[in-house]
Amino acid sequence: MTHDRFEPHRASRLSADGPDEAVFPAVPEQNFHVRRMTLIALLVAAIVLPCLYVAAMAFSDLRAREADATDMTMRTVRVAEEHALKVFDMNETLDTRIVDLTEGLDDNGIRAREAAIHQKLRTMGGGYPQVAAVSVFGRDGALLVSSRFYPAPTVSIGERDDFIGLRDGRDLEHVSKVMTGHVAGEQVFNTGMERRAPDGTFAGVVSVALRPSYFDAFYRELLGGAGGMPMTMSLVRADGAVLAHYPRRPGEAAAIAADLPFAEAMRQGRRAGVTHMRSNLDDENVIAAFRHVGSYPVYVMCGYRASAMWAAWYRHLAVLILSIFTPSIALWCVIWLSLRRLSAEEEAWERWQAEASMRRSIESAYRQSRKMEALGTLVGSVAHDFNNLLMILSANVQIARRRGAPGLDRELSAMERALKSGQSLTRQLLxxxxxxxxxxxxxxxxxxxxxxxxxxxxxxxxxxxxxxxxxxxxxxxxxxxxxxxxxxxxxxxxxxxxxxxxxxxxxxxxxxxxxxxxxxxxxxxxxxxxxxxxxxxxxxxxxxxxxxxxxxxxxxxxxxxxxxxxxxxxxxxxxxxxxxxxxxxxxxxxxxxxxRATAEPQIAGPVEARTEEHDAPHGLRILLVEDNEEVAAGTEALLQMMGHQVTCVFNADMALGLFNDAQARQARTGEPLPFDLVLSDIHMPGSLNGIDLAEAVTALDTQLPVILVTGYAEELDRARHVNVRVLSKPFDIALLEKLLQGIQRDLAQTGLVPATHHVE
Structure with a gap:
């Protein structure tokens, strides 16, 4: 409870007049708090300021690296755009020359001049490393002539998307997706131009097959070296199909994912821009710059790997932390040692002060403990005596009820209500x-x-x-x-x-x-x-x-x-x-x-009616042990009214003497013990109490039932170990009567109380 706690500092603040004040004079207080707060403020500043500086420098460096990476990708993508534009312009010129070469010729006319046209195609396309083959296809997609073969093999591209797209006038298909070429026999993508007949109808296609490896090699040189570089380059068709990519990795995607910001920019028709995204080609976050290549349905994209930028930033941050925090740690140690020394000084100061207040604290705590102990003893003694008074009143009220008191029901009911109030009060006190x-x-x-x-x-x-x-x-x-x-x-x-x-x-x-x-x-x-x-x-x-x-x-x-x-x-x-x-x-x-209870609750089952095989139980011979004369007189009268024979003694010593005498007679004459039950108070004067009496009766092996009455919890705990019935004061007379009736039945059934025994 709160008032039982021993608080030495609180007790030391209590005023105490006497010699203690002279032995331990008051001294001025040391302001340890201000000194500690000053050192803590210095320590916090020594920690926070370097951390703020490092955070600001790290943030600034990160932003600078992002700006540098963005600028580098934009400059690189411009170079890639110029290169791609030259290549596609050259292809368009080549396609135009071939269209002019075959102008006015139908498919049969081209086949008739295949040898001459084949030679010219080899001459026109052979000087460009990016060109894998130059071919002319007829109205139905059949190969008419090629720079790679003579005579041209039987090949048709009538079902290919780029052929169908050129025939239908779709601009996107002027540049095809990457495929394995029927003519070139390697990975290529085609740039094509439709041929028109004199009447303006579709007459076929002129196609130049370009090598993606040519672009890969150029991008390798542009980015400056082998793998592990922080940048990537891609040539992408306007619908997201990848035409060339460097550096390549196994199992890379054939197209830009449709949900990426770059794919959205292409759908919107943007010609240039910078975006941050997680590239599905490189499987990591990149800063990507892109540009549209002239009027062609092609984009170039340069990506800067975020992981490379972060790695460089971490290296710079590590150097910054070492350079800033190395001297700071030395300062922290100095302040920490100062705080420890201050704590030691304060502890010594408090220990010295504690010696001055120790006696006052102990005396205060001792007085409080004795006060509560005395209060408990006083309350217990008063409640015990009050219980005896309540027992006297309860017994006499029950006697009056049993004898019949016409006209006194109201008064007796008032007394019973007062009894319940008194029982509640003593229960609270105890x-x-x-x-x-x-x-x-x-x-x-x-x-x-x-x-x-x-x-x-x-x-x-x-x-x-x-x-x-x-x-x-x-x-x-x-x-x-x-x-x-x-x-x-x-x-x-x-x-x-x-x-x-x-x-x-x-x-x-x-x-x-x-x-x-x-x-x-x-x-x-x-x-x-x-x-x-x-x-x-x-x-x-x-x-x-x-x-x-x-x-x-x-x-x-x-x-x-x-x-x-x-x-x-x-x-x-x-x-x-x-x-x-x-x-x-x-x-x-x-x-x-x-x-929480560990055992399940006991649920009382239905009581089965049973037929008594013995005669109605007769009264018991009860030894009543009670030191209070009025309690004994009231209880004795009640027991006699219930039909029992009562022998009353006033302490446990007298009761044990009666048992010893009875056992001696039993040993000489075989006469049975004169008692069927012992009803005893626990708290009594004399060398023995009720529990001692119960233990002695149990040790005599008399098998007599014992009922103990108590008002103290500690006595109740001890009584439970004796294996006897226990009632707590003030008990209900009806409960005692019910208990006695049960004992009567048990003794009658076991034959310990003869059926012919009557109580006068």
Missing amino acids: GVARKQPLRNETVVLERWLPACRDLLRASLGAKVSLVMDIGSGIWPMRVDVAELELALINLAVNARDAMPNGGRFAVRATNITFRHEDGFPLTGDFVQISLEDTGAGMAPEVLARAFEPLFTTKSKGMGTGLGLPQVFAFCERSGGLAAIDSAVGAGTSVRLYLP
Whole structure:
């Protein structure tokens, strides 16, 4: 709990008059904070400023390299454009000369002059390294004459796209795609021109086959060398078909991808430009410059590999970092050593100051501990004595009920209500003092909580609305149901008092798992029950003391200061935790973390009717051990009214003496023991208590049932190890009667109580 924490620095700030002040005089505070902040500011500046400089220089260098790469690609692509333009202009001139040569001749006329035309074609095309073959095709695409062969082989291009395109007047097909030429017998692309008859109709095609390898060789020289160069060159038809590319790589694409910016620029008819894209020819990012070649459906493109640019930039950045950060690291080390020295000085200073406040801190913590211990002892003793008073009152009320008291029902009912209030108060007191025995059982919240709706509504009053949100699949819990119910009632009452004008009280439940790395004081599986109100909330100073016993902000007579402490103590003793969040005007939220049950809930089955084979059980011979005379008298009278024979002694020493005498008689005469049951309080004067008596009776092997009565949790834990029945004070008389009836039946069935035994 918050008030139990030992905070030496806080304790040292408490005023303490006495000799400590003279032994440990006050000294001026050292301003370590300012010195530390100054050194940290220098360290931050020594780190941030070089980093900013390096970042600015690196950014500037990257932009400069991008500009240089763009400029280089633009200059290179202009050279490639001029070269391609000269080649295509020469081809067009060559095509025109051949058309003029065959003008006025039909297919038969060309075949008739094949030898002469073949010789002229060899002369015209043989002097150009880029030309693989010059050919003339007829109206139907048949080869009429070629510079490569004489006589011309039987070849037809009537089904080829470039022939069909020229016949149909499509400009794009004046330059064909790369193919294996029928005439040239190698990889070529053709530049063609249609032939016209005297009447203007289509008469055939003149074709010049160009070698892509010629362009590859030129691009190699233009880019300056072998593989690994940062630039690439491409000759591309306007529809994206690649005519030439350098450097080539295995399995490269035959066309520019349609979704690239360069392909979009060609579709838009742009004549020149620069774009950034991921080339499908080179399979990497490039800065690409392109230009349209004259009036031909052809583009040249030069790409600068981004990877080469980035590699050069990284090398320059590495040199920059080394040159800047090498001296900076030395400065960082000096400042770091200064900070360590300052920390050592501060630690020594605080250690010296701690010696002056240590005694005051220890004394303060000791007083607080003794205060809480004394409070727990006082609360426990008062609650125990109060329980005895409640037992006297309860027993006498039951006696009056059983004897019949006409006209006193109203008064007896009022006394019973007062008894329940007193029992609730003692339960709270014992819970706060950690002396309330817990009766843990496995609870399924989804079935249990809705049954408490009416109880919570009664506690909240008519002005406060109740909202329940129970998630599905909530884990079962192992808790004391009565303590959980009391905790919910305490929180509902607090919420009602915080919302005098009405509001909303919400109850929610979820599963939650805490791990070591979460930093929460608990680990494992828990059920979180959240109870939230829309009330006035708590100020920070009130919130800090919310779980402190006997602390209350309610007016006199309205609160005991035990409600929230009972909630905290219940959760803590159940193996969980309670937490509270609140702010003025924002309401209050209390979260109960209760551990998940490892065993499944026990579901009571239907009770089968059975027929008693024995005579009705007779009264028991009960040894009542109780030090309080009035409690003993009331309990004895009740037991006798139930039909039992009672022998009463006032401490465990006397009871054990009776058992020893009875055993001695049994050994001499064989006479059975005079008792069927021992009903004993635990907390009694004398050398023995009730648990000692139960252990002694069990050790005598008498097989007598023993019922112990207690009001202390620690006694209850010990009693459970003796394997006896235990009732916690103040117990319900009806529960005791039911328990005795069960013992009667068990003893009658086992033959330990003769059927002829009667109690006078």
